Amino acid sequence: MSAQSVWWQRRGDPPTQPEGPDSPGPDEVFDAVVVGAGVTGLATALELVRAGRSVLVVEARHPGAVTSGRTTGKVSALQGTTLSELRRKHGDSARVPAYVDSSLAALDWVAAFCEEHRVATSRRDALTYAASRDEVPTVREEHEAALSLGLPVRYETAPDLPVPAHAATVLPDQLQLDPVELVLAMLEQVRSGGGRLLTGRRVQRLRQRGEVVHVLGEDGLDVRGRHVVLATGAPVVDRRMHFARLTAQRSYLMAFSHPDPPEVMALSAGSPGRSWRGGELDGRRLLLVGGEGHETGRGPRESSRVDRLREWSQEHFPDAVELGAWSAQDYMSLDGLPLVGGLGGPSSSVSVATGYRKWGLTSGIAAGIALAGAQTGSPAPWADELYTRLPRLRDLPAFLGVQAGVTLGEVGALASGVRRPPSRAAVEAGGCAALPVCTHLGGTLRWNDHEQTYDCPLHGSRFSADGEVLEGPATRSLARVPALPRLPGTGGRSST
Template structure:
């Protein structure tokens, strides 16, 4: 899997803490923006915190984003209002503004470089103007000071745009580094190469069974935050309430890096902004998203972004290309809060709908506020357990896909993925192309050299090790055929 430009010029952060021997106050699973922010807040308050990360901090979504921290998010708000979620949409805006305020307030202390830029949702054609106008009206209705432009000054064709000034952009790699350093300084323990494989709620706390550096271990905590993208706990079908989405990002050297952070509001998804890397301004272009493990070949999608960039920035020289996985929800609201039932001490935070640098920080603020007895005023309206039963038809459809996928996987058991050209672990075994989460049939992704599950987004590397998603165990290996 190609590394993002944020790590290419600095190297990935290493952590080598040891598993705690006694029970800690809080265990955080996942060292992305959500997990590290929560760890920092709780450690500062004097709680004992351990962060468990399967790879390295920022390895998955956070370290692969475009780094936008904006309250204007494509057409998110108009979609929420169309779903009849006005109260929740208002709370969502409040949570986004709170996340921005927190990052801005912490920036100097963290040594975090924030750049303030206008954000735009633009109509690439006249046909898309109505969609963008709908987002403009929704944003104004929810209190954002957006302004309308019939002739936006953008470097790509744009019939109209809604604009929001004074938004933030940052280097996600730097964000991970600075949050990590601050959390460690505050007393949190961060442990890499540790994958949680099972979660057990007991009367005396929550017990996590983990694989740490190849050895089995256990971590006990009073409460747990699963900040893992897709939840690794399957109770109450939370994994089925999110859909895994992959999107693609390319970095270019060009003299025309734009000042505005922009996202199209109609037609093929296109996102662009400038960034500073190693002291020079570069262009970031993103889009061409699709559900993980489904759709057209990934190589074609990346080539489409390259062609689109070349059309509008003819001098652009490619510096890198990578992809990211995000999780969307059926009602466009983040999926955050206690699992409840038999697991009240286990909390999850996911479903950020591609806006994790705001929603992830907001989720961490909410979790920490609840743990410390200082709840965020918008949290209940946004994350509360009001009937999200409108999701039921979508959930039913997802589970039909699970059943069909399981049948397809069973039919394919006799044809495991061959080693030739796809793995480098020797010629004496093959990988069984069946997801270890719920038995979904895997699809080989030649662009990223991974096996992707179209059901819930689990992904495995060439050697069958888990990259991301709800799966917690590697693929099975079978003896080679004679």
């Protein structure tokens, strides 16, 4: 089965265009350079071009290549157990109501955009449900948190679902869609508004000269902007050590054709989590199932996680016919809220956006609205309370926990081993294989047997079998070493 998301299966990945009509002139300076063409970057760019700003979007691969094109396509203000978790972390702080306000603003933005530009959407109930009786108190807590924050949820003690469910909190009238259709429509509107796009150009560093920031990267990339937005998941330029304030997490998704898919968007409250929804794609009824989340590069083999997800789907949806299985990566911050705002240090004209805890189609849109508003003098009413905050003393335990996890991840990677044959492409390229040492901070990489990638257990950088950067804070390809001679008993393969 394909490891490509079902959204890209129907289209095929678009080609990259390192050069073309959008390439800037040698002395051209943009009002904003946006790095990353997912929903955050494109929402920022679109809001800026609507305000009359000149914008260049720079993307290392192609628009929607990473997380935005690999989600389940849910846009919702009810996000599993997020609200109760934030209440426990932040108490009565105004940050939690601001988070809800940002989610509702993003939902309204997406609904209005899709209606105007004919992007297909469906309105659905969003549910957080208890898959076992032990999870009922968790669901009740989420329900009460949502009610107290003004969301019109209802509580069901016996929800009618196709899976075991002992209680549910339900928020009506949320959105589901094809995320790639959204990305491509947003890109079209950015370009029709005068924005420009460079693809296949990876940014590696920034250099500020007065009021102009030089965005530098592979193949001599040097573009200039008065402001730069890093909308790349983990910031690829990181003077405030955001990578140490984030945990990279992967989760797995499967698509099935199904004769009668559910008409709700559901997420279980416990562990292991299960996220599922129905839908329609190209006239075919569709079931999407996600879950088995874990910290990138750590724990059991990735293929075993997909197998568990497949077994669960077959048990509860026996008529489902598998179409594909893939995974996506997102980031958790220390305090559970998105990290959005200035990079700090000498680059005061650089902003970052990350930490969406797997709800990027909602929080990523909100981040784009806020970042553009900050530049145009039209700030979102919830942005200052939600995003403008310094690390606090109570963040210290979470910070130490992240660093302990990083250490354990490195130990686990060393213990599990990373030796594997060089890829066929590596051999064809000259008998060399990638050296499995992360180019970010030297972490020992683990082989991901589901996606055929090298994954870093420290900060979530990922590389192809041939060593090319796929995502994460790393910006440079893996070093390459000559393949060792074939060894007896290895099936004609060699090891690195």
